[in-house]
Amino acid sequence: MFKTMKECTEFIFTLKAVDHKREPLVLMREVLALLNNPQDKLRTIHLAGSNGKGSTVNALREMLQHAGYKVGAFTSPHLERVNERMTINGLQISDTQFLHYMNKVAEIIETHYGGEFPSFFEVVTLIMFQYFADQDVDIALIETGLGGRLDATNVITPLISIITTISLEHTAFLGDTLAKVAFEKAGIIKEGVPVIVGVKSDTALTVIREVALKRHAPCLVLGEDFTVENAIQGTNMQHFHYQKANVEMADVSLKMAGSHQIDNASLAITAILTLRENRAINISDEAVRQALANAQWAGRFxxxxxxxxxxxxxxxxxxxxxxxxxxxxxxxxxxxxxxxxxxxxxxxxxxxxxxxxxxxxxxxxxxxxxxxxxxxxxxxxxxxxxxxxxxxxxxxxxxxxxxxxxxxxxxxxxxxxxxxxxxxxxxxxx
Missing domain, CATH: 3.90.190.20 (Mur ligase, C-terminal domain)
Known part of the structure; x- marks a missing residue:
């Protein structure tokens, strides 16, 4: 059993996915079942994509918090300490809580799997699901670690899925074409669950649409089903015009710089509006506006x-x-x-x-x-x-x-x- 955070983190940082040849997600589901399936107690938003996941999560968190919700966020990588990966209303999991949940996982691995631990990312995902469920968060924003289809987080059925962008990355794992990468990311799309898409590559979009159609998932695409226009970048703030069907938001202020951040913000807005239309949340346009004017994300411009x-x-x-x-x-x-x-x-x-x-x-x-x-x-x-x-x-x-x-x-x-x-x-x- 781990007694200190230093001992715990030094151990989990040694865990590599390549060291284990198990079928993907099998161990995740087995261990979660032994933990009474904490992931099934959560209302979630699931995000995949090559870039923009963190900024989109940040925008969503700010909006939902502004509307009074208790929001869990699971992001990666961390900048300074592993606790950053799981926060509730912006506050990191404490060392005591991290160790508590890690030791529950360790006991299961020792007892049922002969001490053969899964990867670092699977371990922190198992900790996160327990923590968010016990803390009874209203909504958990969950980023994939790598890809989507076989990702350790892909054991949830979310309220909504978001695919931010597609580019060639981790080609040894995800494939060497945009179509192959898109197929892996589209693996987070669930039966009947709406998916918000910021992808601009026609090749990647075709793959995502095919998966969404097969799974009867409403698919809302940036530039088609919702649009951003009239972007103006100032030194400390930028402004843009957002539209989705009959919803129009003029002169939205965004603290984060760059046109790509307007795209990320538009994905977050669309997800929030879709959840509002589906009566999953109650949030005002004003809460959306104020949140985006405040949202910042360390290490991104x-x-x-x-x-x-x-x-x-x-x-x-x-x-x-x-x-x-x-x-x-x-x-x-x-x-x-x-x-x-x-x-x-x-x-x-x-x-x-x-x-x-x-x-x-x-x-x-x-x-x-x-x-x-x-x-x-x-x-x-x-x-x-x-x-x-x-x-x-x-x-x-x-x-x-x-x-x-x-x-x-x-x-x-x-x-x-x-x-x-x-x-x-x-x-x-x-």
């Missing part, structure tokens, strides 16, 4: 003092959105990129996109087994001003020291990298 931007753009779709936002918010300044990423990502396209706008680009790496080497990343860039250093703290200090008043330092790539830099910068500022 997060602007820090000293002209530093942190953004976890971990694939080429995210990088394109980041660059578009930079051009809108800081149109006349130089961009000095610092990039570190994991080896299973589409680096070539992401780096090519940064090369088109970067005054300089510096590569580094983080201490993870699947981190891409800094020198290898550097060989993919055609920029005339390239640097690389395996020690990310040294590299960040060097770039910050070299920058002048017209430079924006953009720290991007893996969210694990963003998390480490963010924590370190906060410590440096203190």
């Amino acid at each position: 997060e602007q820090l003092p000293g002209n530093i931007v942190l953004d976890g753009a971990h694939n080429s779709e995210g990088t394109a959105a980041l660059i578009q936002t930079l051009k809108t918010v800081y149109p006349n300044q130089n961009y000095r990129f610092i990039y570190a990423a994991l080896s299973d990502k589409d680096h070539t396209n992401s780096i090519a996109l940064m090369d088109t706008v970067a005054t300089s680009i510096a590569f580094t790496q983080i201490d993870l087994p699947n981190a891409m080497h800094a020198e290898k990343l550097a060989t993919l860039s055609t920029n005339t001003n390239i640097a690389f250093n395996e020690n990310w703290k040294e590299l960040v200090q060097t770039v910050l020291h070299q920058k002048d008043a017209q430079d924006i330092v953009v720290i991007t790539g893996s969210l694990y990298f963003i998390a480490e830099v963010r924590q370190w910068l906060q410590g440096e500022r203190k």
